[in-house]
Amino acid sequence: MKKMKTKHYCCIPNCPTYDTLDKFLRFPLDVEWRTRWIKAIPVKNWVIDYGTIICVHHFKNSDLAMYTKLLNGTSGKSVITRSSTPLIKHGALPSKFDNLINTSEPSEEVFKFRDVFELSYRDHSPETFGDVEGVDINDFLIDYYYVKQVFEVKLKNVLGEWKIQNGQDYLMFYTVGNFDIPQIVSSIKIDTNLCVTVCLNGREMDPADLTWAVPLTRKINRWSQLTQLLNLFGR
Numbered sequence: 764m765k766k767m768k769t770k771h772y773c774c775i776p777n778c779p780t781y782d783t784l785d786k787f788l789r790f791p792l793d794v795e796w797r798t799r800w801i802k803a804i805p806v807k808n809w810v811i812d813y814g815t816i817i818c819v820h821h822f823k824n825s826d827l828a829m830y831t832k833l834l835n836g837t838s839g840k841s842v843i844t845r846s847s848t849p850l851i852k853h854g855a856l857p858s859k860f861d862n863l864i865n866t867s868e869p870s871e872e873v874f875k876f877r878d879v880f881e882l883s884y885r886d887h888s889p890e891t892f893g894d895v896e897g898v899d900i901n902d903f904l905i906d907y908y909y910v911k912q913v914f915e916v917k918l919k920n921v922l923g924e925w926k927i928q929n930g931q932d933y934l935m936f937y938t939v940g941n942f943d944i945p946q947i948v949s950s951i952k953i954d955t956n957l958c959v960t961v962c963l964n965g966r967e968m969d970p971a972d973l974t975w976a977v978p979l980t981r982k983i984n985r986w987s988q989l990t991q992l993l994n995l996f997g998r
Contacts, residue, residue: 768783768784769783769784770782770783771783771784771787771816773787773816773817773818773820773821774811774815774816774817775804775806775817775818775821775860776806778818778820778821780818780820782818784816786818786819787816787817787818787819788816788817788818788819788822788851789815789816789979790811790815790817792978792979792980796853796854799856800856800857803856803857803858804817804821804857804860805860817857820859821857821858821859821860822851822855822857822858822859823855823858823859826851826852826855826856827850827851827852827855828850828851828852901986902985902986902987903984903985903986904957904983904984904985904986906957907934907953907954907955907956907957910934910953910957911929911934914934917986918986918989918990918993921990921993921994921997922936922993923993923997924938924997925937925938925993925997926938926939932954932955933952933953933954933955934952934953935950935951935952935953936950936951936952936993937949937950937951938950938996938997946964946965947962947965948963948964949961949962949963949964949996949997950962951989951992951993951996953983953989956982957982957983957984958980958981958982958983959977959981959982959983959989959992960981961973961992961996963996973992975991976988976991976992976995977992
């Protein structure tokens with residue numbers, strides 16, 4: 764039986780969108796960019812958090828993309844792959860509010876955020892030598908293909924009881940419980956975008972509960988992040 768996808772409402776008042784999550788965007792983690800989003804949306808007296816989502820219909824088509832370019836660490840060639848969620852160009856702002864009624868200028872003092880938004884520094888891999896000054900460069904992940912090639916060496920001290928499933932477009936670490944019927948107790952799955960999904964006893968963990976090691980985007984860029992997850996959930 765095919766599992767029905769959960770539908771969601773857009774945060775914009777009077778927007779009729781009620782659709783699956785792949786039709787929505789979360790507010791940027793970058794503080795400056797996120798503030799520009801808030802000022803661009805003509806809504807007064809509201810509060811946003813990680814669960815606040817806005818549908819793609821409030822953006823220009825030129826600001827969105829469904830494909831991303833990945834670098835194959837083995838061949839050195841770029842590969843175009845379809846994203847499971849819409850991608851937005853950095854700096855783009857919501858600008859289409861045809862269904863919004865009773866618009867007004869946003870208040871400067873009512874916007875509140877959870878501290879969890881302040882984890883944005885984890886979202887960016889180093890771009891210059893200055894970015895990694897004083898940091899162990901060997902801790903950074905290069906790309907998904909690089910991870911698949913060297914993870915057994917990099918993680919040899921923490922794999923322990925973890926079993927490994929090496930798929931074509933994913934890498935999964937999992938543990939099996941000692942039950943009458945073997946069951947997966949915990950799993951950590953990494954996709955081609957280096958986004959991790961953690962499941963405990965068959966239930967996917969909320970990204971907000973993993974921000975001690977992983978940003979809300981779920982994208983990792985350091986071996987030490989993966990090591991923390993394996994150490995904790997492998998107990």
